[in-house]
Amino acid sequence: MSRILNAASVAAVGMTAFAALSLAEPGFASDLAADANIPAITLPAADAPADSDAAAPSTEAETPVDIATDDSAVADTLAQLVAATPKPETIDPELRCLAQAVYFESRGESLAGQLAVAHVVINRAKSGRFPTTLCGVVHQPSQFSFVRRGKMPAVRNAVQWSNALAIAQIARDDSWQNRAPGALFFHARYVSPGWRKTRIAQIDNHIFYR
Numbered sequence: 001m002s003r004i005l006n007a008a009s010v011a012a013v014g015m016t017a018f019a020a021l022s023l024a025e026p027g028f029a030s031d032l033a034a035d036a037n038i039p040a041i042t043l044p045a046a047d048a049p050a051d052s053d054a055a056a057p058s059t060e061a062e063t064p065v066d067i068a069t070d071d072s073a074v075a076d077t078l079a080q081l082v083a084a085t086p087k088p089e090t091i092d093p094e095l096r097c098l099a100q101a102v103y104f105e106s107r108g109e110s111l112a113g114q115l116a117v118a119h120v121v122i123n124r125a126k127s128g129r130f131p132t133t134l135c136g137v138v139h140q141p142s143q144f145s146f147v148r149r150g151k152m153p154a155v156r157n158a159v160q161w162s163n164a165l166a167i168a169q170i171a172r173d174d175s176w177q178n179r180a181p182g183a184l185f186f187h188a189r190y191v192s193p194g195w196r197k198t199r200i201a202q203i204d205n206h207i208f209y210r
Contacts, residue, residue, distance in 0.1 A: 078111045078176055085166040095168055097135040098122070102171075103155060103164035104146035106206070111167060113204040116180040118171035120208070123184055130184075180208035 075081035088095070098121055106117040124130035124137045131137050139147055146153060155161045170176050180186075180201040186208045187193055197209035 075176075078115065078170075081170060081176055082111060082163055082166040085169055087162065087165060088169070091165070094134045095165075095172065097138045098172065099161070099165040099168035100146075100152050100155075101138045101144060102167050103161055104153065105144065107157070107160040107164060109204040109206065111163070112179055113206055114164065114167045115171055115176060115178055116183065116201070116203050116206070116208055117186065118167055119178045119180065120183050120186055122171055123182060127184060179203055182210045183208035185209040 075084055091099070098118055101121050102114050102118050106114045109117070121134055121137050125132055125134050131140055138144055139150060171178070180203060183200050185195065185197060186206045187195075189202065189205045189207055195209060200208045200210055202208070
């Protein structure tokens with residue numbers, strides 16, 4: 001009989017302890033279940049709360065940047081373009097030959113006349129009827145009288161050489177309108193060679209033909 005009472009007492013104590021635990025932590029099990037069954041939600045970047053420390057975008061207007069243009073766009077005259085044309089650090093042989101032709105053939109002419117002479121040399125090199133290089137055109141026998149036995153005379157005027165060099169660059173870059181387009185020949189106004197060629201223009205003391 002005592003053994004039965006002892007067993008019953010043990011059972012009663014166990015039930016009482018279980019009930020006490022359940023009452024002491026009423027939300028523990030339910031919270032675990034909720035955590036196990038409800039999926040986590042990730043906010044997209046657009047919906048995420050903004051960082052209070054992030055800097056706000058600037059609303060100040062940006063200062064326009066000046067865009068550099070080429071010299072031909074800002075020069076109103078050929079003289080201005082010549083003055084604005086920088087002297088190259090090194091002068092390649094082709095440019096030197098072209099500048100020498102301008103200097104020795106037309107340094108006493110206007111800048112427009114010098115430009116036309118430069119274009120004659122360039123046009124010849126492109127024509128297929130003359131040597132294909134500028135130096136070849138300038139040094140071709142019996143074409144330019146300043147070339148003697150294949151050699152150039154000395155340049156004696158620094159200012160005129162500087163202008164001739166600038167004109168040669170402008171002509172090669174085709175950055176100013178040529179008043180004798182397509183010309184392949186020219187002669188001084190005081191001579192009459194009797195050419196049967198198409199006359200294009202007279203600029204200063206030279207008459208140009210193609």
